[in-house]
Amino acid sequence: MSYQPATIGTEDRTLEQLLRVDKLPSAVFSLSPAIGRAIIRLWYRYLTHIDPDEQVTLMNYGYAETGTDAPFPSLCREDEADRYCIQLYEHLTIGVDLKGSAVLEVGCGRGGGASFVARYPKPASLTGIDIVARAIDFCNRHYRTAGLTFARGDAVALGFGHGSFDAVINVGSSHYYRSMPCFLAEVRRALKPGGWFLFADFRKREEMPALRRQLVEAGFELVREADITDNIVRALEVDNDRKLALIQRRVPWLFRKTFKEFAATPGSATYDSFNQARWVYKSFVMKRGEITSPTPPQTKS
Numbered sequence: 625m626s627y628q629p630a631t632i633g634t635e636d637r638t639l640e641q642l643l644r645v646d647k648l649p650s651a652v653f654s655l656s657p658a659i660g661r662a663i664i665r666l667w668y669r670y671l672t673h674i675d676p677d678e679q680v681t682l683m684n685y686g687y688a689e690t691g692t693d694a695p696f697p698s699l700c701r702e703d704e705a706d707r708y709c710i711q712l713y714e715h716l717t718i719g720v721d722l723k724g725s726a727v728l729e730v731g732c733g734r735g736g737g738a739s740f741v742a743r744y745p746k747p748a749s750l751t752g753i754d755i756v757a758r759a760i761d762f763c764n765r766h767y768r769t770a771g772l773t774f775a776r777g778d779a780v781a782l783g784f785g786h787g788s789f790d791a792v793i794n795v796g797s798s799h800y801y802r803s804m805p806c807f808l809a810e811v812r813r814a815l816k817p818g819g820w821f822l823f824a825d826f827r828k829r830e831e832m833p834a835l836r837r838q839l840v841e842a843g844f845e846l847v848r849e850a851d852i853t854d855n856i857v858r859a860l861e862v863d864n865d866r867k868l869a870l871i872q873r874r875v876p877w878l879f880r881k882t883f884k885e886f887a888a889t890p891g892s893a894t895y896d897s898f899n900q901a902r903w904v905y906k907s908f909v910m911k912r913g914e915i916t917s918p919t920p921p922q923t924k925s
């Protein structure tokens with residue numbers, strides 16, 4: 625299928641210019657946080673233009689077994705194409721009984737992970753939120769699963785009542801947030817006492833100890849913690865042909881290099897950062913502890 629340019633608005637035209645930067649998303653980290661956030665929002669808006677038949681529903685780097693892991697359970701045929709991205713959710717939720725519970729996913733993107741959790745572990749309800757309105761419009765159009773709903777929302781101002789959820793899931797999204805302490809305080813508030821916080825994301829190696837400290841200081845008890853960088857690298861390698869084919873089909877040639885960077889395909893600077901362990905990807909299974917958190921952090925807008 626050839627690429628059909630979609631009608632795009634002013635924000636997206638700005639993005640077309642920004643996309644000529646080669647090393648997104650790594651480049652945005654060297655910009656000011658506000659500019660970086662604006663670029664990321666524009667980036668996700670643009671993604672919605674180039675996938676008219678709604679094939680892309682997951683946007684994480686994936687998770688693949690490295691030999692020592694137990695094999696993952698079988699997936700329905702329609703989920704097979706997204707196996708590696710789904711496996712990151714599977715890895716995070718394994719051993720946690722979500723059946724019949726109320727679950728929130730923050731930073732759900734195009735909802736593929738939320739849809740997997742809603743259909744396999746079968747919580748009573750799953751609410752997916754994302755800051756990008758078009759991603760939420762996509763989810764509301766695309767999914768028809770009982771108990772699965774989506775709404776626009778900001779991770780650092782969730783706005784749910786105290787103790788609304790039994791579990792909060794967050795995958796590959798927190799590195800964009802303007803305040804990690806505010807996000808963690810919001811998650812803690814939204815969770816019931818003893819509720820699960822299932823969290824996976826990457827940081828530069830030297831930043832990881834500070835992230836771990838933030839989790840503990842925010843009042844979460846670490847139940848399981850894993851460095852999954854090797855599993856991410858393996859997934860990037862084994863899922864590469866599928867991603868390259870998608871990029872070749874959908875992305876105008878001018879932006880292909882940028883998309884390869886975004887997808888961390890082998891050969892990109894992002895892939896190298898993981899492969900050489902300069903960036904570390906970790907998963908944390910946590911419980912909301914009983915300690916009362918210190919003074920709530922203030923968000924900067």
Ligand SMILES: C[S@@+](CC[C@H](N)C(=O)[O-])C[C@H]1O[C@@H](n2cnc3c(N)ncnc32)[C@H](O)[C@@H]1O
Pocket residue numbers: 668681682683684730731732733734735736737753754755756759777778779780794795796797800801802
């Ligand atoms: C790499 S994608 C991952 C999406 C999804 N978790 C997945 O695995 O497919 C990161 C998502 O975080 C969202 N995001 C970034 N900042 C956010 C914020 N402040 N609040 C909520 N979502 C945010 C982005 O819009 C994007 O959809």
